[in-house]
Amino acid sequence: MKMLMRADTHYSIVVSGSDYEKPKYTFSQILAAVAVSMGSMIIGFSSAYTSPALVKMENSTRISISEEEASWVGGLMPLAALAGGILGGPLVDYIGRRKTILMTAIPFFIGWMLIATAKIVHLVLAGRAICGLCVGIGSLAFPVYLGETIQPEVRGTLGLFPTAIGNIGILICYVAGKYLDWFELAYLGSALPIPFLLLMFMIPETPRWYISRGRTEEARKALQWLRGANTKIDNEMRDIALCDAEVKNDSSFKDILSMKYMKAIFICLGLMLFQQLSGINAVIFYTAKIFQMSGSSVDKHLSTIIVGLVNFISTFLATALIDRTGRKILLYISSVTMTVTLIILGTFLYIRDNLHVDVSKLGWLPLTSIMVYLLGFSLAFGPIPWLMMGEILPAKIRGGAASICTAFNWLCTFIVTKTFYNILVAIGPAGTFWLFGCICFVGLFFVVVCVPETRGKSLEQIENKMTGRKARSRRMSSIVNIKPLPSGC
Known part of the structure; x- marks a missing residue:
């Protein structure tokens, strides 16, 4: 599967009574990683589909497909994913990370059903295009969501979930492709968005997105759910707010073209x-x-x-x-x-x-x-x-x-x-x-x-x-204030 990881800066000095709790694999963070990674499973399945399916399509009595059309069945998905990758950037900023991910589930289902019920190649191409658009949006939105919800100290392990579960999607497609015809394999693909959608309803929006929209109380609730009911989150909330203020004040799309x-x-x-x-x-x-x-x-x-x-x-x-x-x-x-x-x-x-x-x-x-x-x-x-x-x-x-x-x-x-x-x-x-x-x-x-x-x-x-x-120095008013920073910009 495809992932965007961030390594965050933190001090190794541990202060007794710190407002930061020791990083832990909370059930909430594991659930968030699994929910998002189910989308990566669909991406893996979509990428691998043509490998077993095209061989059977070309020998099928149900549909007629030429070599050129077969190449488009394989190539149209990444072309649509290109458009999805461009569309995904504005979507995660304007409607939120979670809503962007949620909105891919139903189109994924529709795309696979078009392929499964197709009797002409044009419906297969339409289904691949719809799935490809969702693949592009998801490949950008999934790592953004995980990067903003999982604690940096455990992000290496939980951040592996999209790649690992995405590869499970590839493996499922290959194993099922040995026994199922191309349209039956597509029906299997249409079933994958269902658990993905159900799990996504169980997790919150990212605290960072809520903060960027001025919804502080909702951000606090989301962060508390992710870190655990008894975890102190005041300092992490402060750091998220400071990071958001810095990005708002300094960032500009024109900077991308800066030398x-x-x-x-x-x-x-x-x-x-x-x-x-x-x-x-x-x-x-x-x-x-x-x-x-x-x-x-x-x-x-x-x-x-x-x-x-x-x-x-x-x-x-x-x-x-x-x-x-x-x-x-x-x-x-x-x-x-x-x-x-x-x-x-x-x-x-x-x-x-x-x-x-x-x-x-x-x-x-x-x-x-x-x-x-x-x-x-x-x-x-x-x-x-x-x-x-x-x-x-x-x-x-x-x-x-x-x-x-x-x-x-x-x-x-x-x-x-x-x-x-x-x-x-x-x-x-x-x-x-x-x-x-x-x-x-x-x-x-x-x-x-x-x-x-x-x-x-x-x-x-x-x-x-x-x-x-040149490196910027951090000025601290007291050694007591030096604490681990579990979330950075």
């Missing part, structure tokens, strides 16, 4: 570009077709299930390593792993198709290559671009710039998924995977030259480095 912020935006856009041009969504959208094309000895539907499992498990591996080894080291490993596996897969296809060598004894190689490729991607280039977007974008422009980066990511996703078949026809399967491998290799140099290491640094330290600004 001092362009470096941070360029790095985020670069990471998004190499994330998508690595070919990941071509692999996720068309997993079954890739195995069918490669002549793998493993059943194509079983292969997709194995791929889903690898994608799911690797999420937890990335979480265990990301704060120990650092972002750049993992990005190096990720780039090299993807480059090597894509080159090996391309070479396998070239030897088989162009040199006409018997490779039947190597039928396990395509599955192994893609498994290792996905492991490498999920280790760094999957989660880190979203994590670093929250870390290196300055607070003053974070909302608007994040919307631009999200939309750009979906634009790249559309380009890759829509042109995948065209590239296959133009340069062949071997050339296609070699091309993706070369892009991953270029991405390695981009990381070496441009991407900063952010592990263990506060947002202020990162922002000072990115903008060339």
Whole structure:
């Protein structure tokens, strides 16, 4: 699944009798994380749908679909998500984070029902467009909601929920796709928004949004619910109010175009570009077709299930390593792993198709290559671009710039998924995977030259480095007033 994380600055000095309670995994915060992450499950299911479904659509007696139309079934969702990413920015600000997320549930249901009942390809395309719009809105709104509701000290673990549950959505789609026809799989997709909608009704709007609208009492109630009935929240309420005042006084959309912020935006856009041009969504959208094309000895539907499992498990591996080894080291490993596996897969296809060598004894190689490729991607280039977007974008422009980066990511996703078949026809399967491998290799140099290491640094330290600004000192009237700051700008 796709996530925006924020690392907040706090002092490590603990003061007895502080108004801040020790961070804890309250039931309320876990419920909020699960509720929002159910939306990520729908996104994961939507992204993976075409992999098992297109193979069955093309052999279906219920619907007639051409190769070009099939490419649009895969490519239309990320194109609509591009529009949703742009629309999501204003929506979360004007109607609220929770209402924006809630309003995606019913369109998700309608979109899947259109696909499930379709007897002409145009209804399938309409359903994919509606789902794609919701995917774009959700991919921006989900991390914003979690970033504003979960305590920073436990956000690393609870913040994993959207990615993990999103990967469960992919896995469910792959497993069900082995046994269900394409329209039956769509009926399953239409059931997912129901628990999502019910859980979202159980959680409140974010305290920060209430504060931004001057609804202080509602903000206090929401924060008290999230932190627990007996938790002291006075200092956190004060910090949220101060942060909101600072953003209101200083922020402007024109600042996004300021030269001092362009470096941070360029790095985020670069990471998004190499994330998508690595070919990941071509692999996720068309997993079954890739195995069918490669002549793998493993059943194509079983292969997709194995791929889903690898994608799911690797999420937890990335979480265990990301704060120990650092972002750049993992990005190096990720780039090299993807480059090597894509080159090996391309070479396998070239030897088989162009040199006409018997490779039947190597039928396990395509599955192994893609498994290792996905492991490498999920280790760094999957989660880190979203994590670093929250870390290196300055607070003053974070909302608007994040919307631009999200939309750009979906634009790249559309380009890759829509042109995948065209590239296959133009340069062949071997050339296609070699091309993706070369892009991953270029991405390695981009990381070496441009991407900063952010592990263990506060947002202020990162922002000072990115903008060339001198660090600001904090003035405290007394050592007694130095307290942990569980929420920052």
